[in-house]
Amino acid sequence: MEQNQPAGNQPAQKTSPSPATGQKPLTEWPAEQKSTEPAKTNFQLPKFSFNFKKTGLIIGLVVVLSGLALAFFTYIVNLAPPDYLGLNVLGSNSVNLGEKTLFEVVVSNRAAKETLKEVSLVIRVDDGTVLSDSPSSTLIQKEIGDIPPQTDYKELVPSVFWGRGLEQRTVEITARYRRENQTVKTEKTFVWQPRIANTGANLAISMPQQALSGEDFSGYLTYKNAAEKIIESSKLVLEPPKDFSVSFIDPKFDQKDESGNLVWVFKDLEPQKEKRINFKAQVSGSDASGKVLKLVFKVPVRNKDIVITDMTEDIVVASNPFSLGVVLNGTREHSPNPGQNLRYQISFKNNYDVTLKDVVIIADFSDAWFEMASLKLDSGFYSSKTKKITWNGGNTPQLLALKPQEFGEVQVYLNIKDVYPEDGVNNILKMNVEISSANKPGSIGTEVLAKNELVSNINGRLALIPKLLFKDNLQTGFLNSGTATPKVNKVTQYSLYLKLQAQANDFKNVFVTTTFPTNVSYDGRIKGDTNDTDFVFNSRTGQLTWRVDYLPAWQEKNIVFQVSLTPSSDQLGRLIQVVNDMNVSGDDMFTANKFNENVQGIYSDLPDDSSVDQENGRVEQ
Numbered sequence: 001m002e003q004n005q006p007a008g009n010q011p012a013q014k015t016s017p018s019p020a021t022g023q024k025p026l027t028e029w030p031a032e033q034k035s036t037e038p039a040k041t042n043f044q045l046p047k048f049s050f051n052f053k054k055t056g057l058i059i060g061l062v063v064v065l066s067g068l069a070l071a072f073f074t075y076i077v078n079l080a081p082p083d084y085l086g087l088n089v090l091g092s093n094s095v096n097l098g099e100k101t102l103f104e105v106v107v108s109n110r111a112a113k114e115t116l117k118e119v120s121l122v123i124r125v126d127d128g129t130v131l132s133d134s135p136s137s138t139l140i141q142k143e144i145g146d147i148p149p150q151t152d153y154k155e156l157v158p159s160v161f162w163g164r165g166l167e168q169r170t171v172e173i174t175a176r177y178r179r180e181n182q183t184v185k186t187e188k189t190f191v192w193q194p195r196i197a198n199t200g201a202n203l204a205i206s207m208p209q210q211a212l213s214g215e216d217f218s219g220y221l222t223y224k225n226a227a228e229k230i231i232e233s234s235k236l237v238l239e240p241p242k243d244f245s246v247s248f249i250d251p252k253f254d255q256k257d258e259s260g261n262l263v264w265v266f267k268d269l270e271p272q273k274e275k276r277i278n279f280k281a282q283v284s285g286s287d288a289s290g291k292v293l294k295l296v297f298k299v300p301v302r303n304k305d306i307v308i309t310d311m312t313e314d315i316v317v318a319s320n321p322f323s324l325g326v327v328l329n330g331t332r333e334h335s336p337n338p339g340q341n342l343r344y345q346i347s348f349k350n351n352y353d354v355t356l357k358d359v360v361i362i363a364d365f366s367d368a369w370f371e372m373a374s375l376k377l378d379s380g381f382y383s384s385k386t387k388k389i390t391w392n393g394g395n396t397p398q399l400l401a402l403k404p405q406e407f408g409e410v411q412v413y414l415n416i417k418d419v420y421p422e423d424g425v426n427n428i429l430k431m432n433v434e435i436s437s438a439n440k441p442g443s444i445g446t447e448v449l450a451k452n453e454l455v456s457n458i459n460g461r462l463a464l465i466p467k468l469l470f471k472d473n474l475q476t477g478f479l480n481s482g483t484a485t486p487k488v489n490k491v492t493q494y495s496l497y498l499k500l501q502a503q504a505n506d507f508k509n510v511f512v513t514t515t516f517p518t519n520v521s522y523d524g525r526i527k528g529d530t531n532d533t534d535f536v537f538n539s540r541t542g543q544l545t546w547r548v549d550y551l552p553a554w555q556e557k558n559i560v561f562q563v564s565l566t567p568s569s570d571q572l573g574r575l576i577q578v579v580n581d582m583n584v585s586g587d588d589m590f591t592a593n594k595f596n597e598n599v600q601g602i603y604s605d606l607p608d609d610s611s612v613d614q615e616n617g618r619v620e621q
Contacts, residue, residue, distance in 0.1 A: 082111075084111035085119075085175060085186070086106070086108030087106070087173060087175050087190040088190065089103055089105055089106070091104060091192065091194065094194065095161045095194045096196075096228070097196050097227050098200060098231055099227070099228070099229055100158055101194075103157055103159065105121065105123065105157060105173055106153070107144065107154075108153075109147040109149055109150065112149055114149055114179065115180060117177065117178040117180060118176075119146065119177040120142065120144060120176050120177075121141070121142040122139060122141050122142075122174045123157060123172070125139070127302070128306045129169050130159060130162070133158065137302075159171075161194065162196075162200075162306045162308065163307070163308065164309060165196055165198055166196060167195065169195075169196065171191070171193070171194075173190045174187060174188070176188075200309060201223060201224060201225060201226050201227075202222075202223070203297055203311045204295075205219065207220075207293070207313065209315065210318040211317065212448075214284050214320070215282060215450075215451070218278070218279070219278075220277060220278045223277075223297060225273065226272070230268050230269065231268075231269045232267065233299065233300055234265075234300075234308075235264065235265055235266070235298045235300065236297055238262040238263075239261045239294040239295075240261070240262070241292055243291070245281060245283075246279055246280070251264070264277070283315060285317035286317065290314055293314075294311070294312045295311055296310040319351065320450050321351055322350065322351065322356075322435050322448065323351055323407075324347070324435045324450040325347040326346050334456060336416050336458055337458075338416060339416065339418030341413070342412075342416055344454075345411050346361065346363060346411070347409045350405060350406050352404060353404045355404065357402075357439055359399040360391070360436055361390070361391040361410065362389070362434055364432040365388065365414070366386070367429055368417075369458070372384070372387065375414045376413040377389065377411075378410070379391060379396050380412075381395055389412060420461075423554060425504060425554070428455050428458060431454050432453045433452050436448060436449045458504065460505025460507065460588050460591070462500065462503070462510060462551075462584045462585075462595050463500070464498065465498075465499040465501075466498055467496075468495070468578060470482075471484070471611045472495040476560065477495035477527070477560050478493070478495050478560075480494055480562070485616040485617065486567045486604055487567065487619065487621065488567050488571070488572055489569070491564050493563070495561075496560065496563050496579060497559075497560045498559050499557075500512060500546075500557045501555070501556040502551040502554065506551070507551045507595065508551075508589055509587045510549075510586035511545060511546070511548075511583075513545050513583050514544050515544070516563070516580065517542070517580060519567060519568060520542070520579075522537040522562075523562040523564050525561060526560070526561040528557075528558045529559055532548075533546060533549075533557055534546070534547040535559065565578050565604070571619045572620070572621060573618055574618060574619055577602070577604075581599065585597075603617070604617045
């Protein structure tokens with residue numbers, strides 16, 4: 001039986017290289033690793049070569065250059081002259097607005113032995129500072145002359161300061177002088193900036209926080225000189241916002257500036273006395289839009305306004321509980337003609353979510369153009385004394401209680417007068433209407449009231465008056481040949497007068513046209529306003545055109561020309577037409593409408609010629 005021996009007692013076995021790797025086993029050390037002695041290393045210090053002679057030269061050169069640089073710097077510094085001039089202001093840094101203030105300018109020669117030559121002083125101030133000795137200028141100049149050593153020159157300057165409370169004002173003092181044995185002058189400046197200690201004016205705007213768009217509201221402005229002295233000259237400026245108009249103001253403003261602001265001008269405004277300006281105004285805008293009113297107090301200084309104080313106040317445009325509309329003959333743009341039938345439609349609506357009670361509508365028809373004798377109403381009451389029509393719950397039950405979002409309409413029928421007023425130009429027809437309620441929702445600064453106004457431009461007219469004469473005045477017309485009674489195949493001459501007048505409005509591009517009958521011709525003779533008008537006759541078509549480029553209101557143009565009539569046999573025994581219907585047209589420059597009218601022609605009985613009537617005006621053989 002084979003027995004195992006302990007591992008520690010086994011003899012070392014000789015191993016051979018591994019057939020797989022070809023390497024020797026780790027138990028056999030390589031030859032180079034068998035030695036245990038440390039390797040020897042050779043180490044040498046670097047060698048330095050030190051030249052004392054060359055190093056000394058370098059150090060010496062550095063010292064010399066440093067000395068030269070120091071000397072040059074000292075020379076440059078010594079070129080700047082010593083500051084011998086002292087400049088200061090003795091005065092309080094807090095000044096009272098509008099009161100005369102004294103400040104002292106002190107110019108000192110601090111030199112021990114040298115006199116400062118040709119010393120001058122310039123004092124400049126800003127826009128809000130007034131030099132009492134030279135109020136129209138922003139500067140004063142003083143020629144001081146020479147100032148001995150250790151001597152002060154003092155200049156006392158009275159001045160007045162304007163501006164806002166705590167605003168800083170600026171005074172700039174510049175002194176110029178020349179040192180002895182020098183030609184160039186030196187300049188030195190000192191700036192003094194005192195502050196205005198007090199507020200010069202107290203302002204306030206009192207008005208409602210809300211107002212209905214387009215409706216009157218009341219308010220007032222207050223202002224007070226808050227200084228301790230009388231302000232000799234001042235201005236109060238009200239800067240209204242866009243769509244803000246004043247209908248009443250007391251006391252009335254003195255002027256408007258270039259921006260349209262209202263300006264009051266005051267002289268010798270006493271201190272600590274509050275004054276008031278009352279006003280009525282309207283503001284327009286969309287619902288809940290805000291408007292800002294600004295009030296500014298100013299003092300004029302050398303033709304420039306210095307603001308002393310200002311303030312703003314907001315007002316909100318509230319939506320109107322009512323909608324109120326009015327149209328004429330179906331539109332707001334209608335331009336009536338004299339004598340025309342009119343129909344006014346007045347519409348209304350409650351825009352709020354509460355019922356509006358005891359609603360009243362009042363329409364004003366006091367315009368002189370209305371022909372009130374022709375008035376017709378479906379409802380409402382007309383007062384001949386006031387020339388107003390009133391609708392209320394008594395004659396229109398719907399108005400007793402107008403429910404939320406409820407709407408309605410009333411109508412008025414009447415005529416416009418048919419005659420223009422003498423020399424009246426650019427006539428208008430005006431009608432006003434308003435609606436109100438006994439109760440109002442919310443707290444606003446105006447009553448629940450809506451107004452509307454309809455202004456209609458009245459058309460002008462071109463009046464054409466033709467006149468045909470056989471027997472004529474030679475000074476104005478022509479000597480006509482033939483007989484007063486027209487004869488078959490015989491030529492009779494007539495004078496045709498045309499009078500054209502612009503009534504009430506100016507007209508442009510005016511044309512008078514007609515076509516002559518085939519047996520009537522233009523003889524080529526014409527008189528009247530031919531230099532500034534155009535007269536054209538087409539002999540092939542028989543068409544006549546008279547053009548006037550511009551005809552002012554109530555002015556006229558006149559022409560007269562000669563025509564010839566040759567009746568034919570088929571016209572025997574009849575009154576025949578010598579002038580066909582005429583057309584007159586033109587552009588109304590006030591209403592921008594086109595005027596067009598036909599004027600009746602003229603027959604051979606010549607209604608404007610006393611030598612011819614219906615009997616001898618008939619064609620004879």
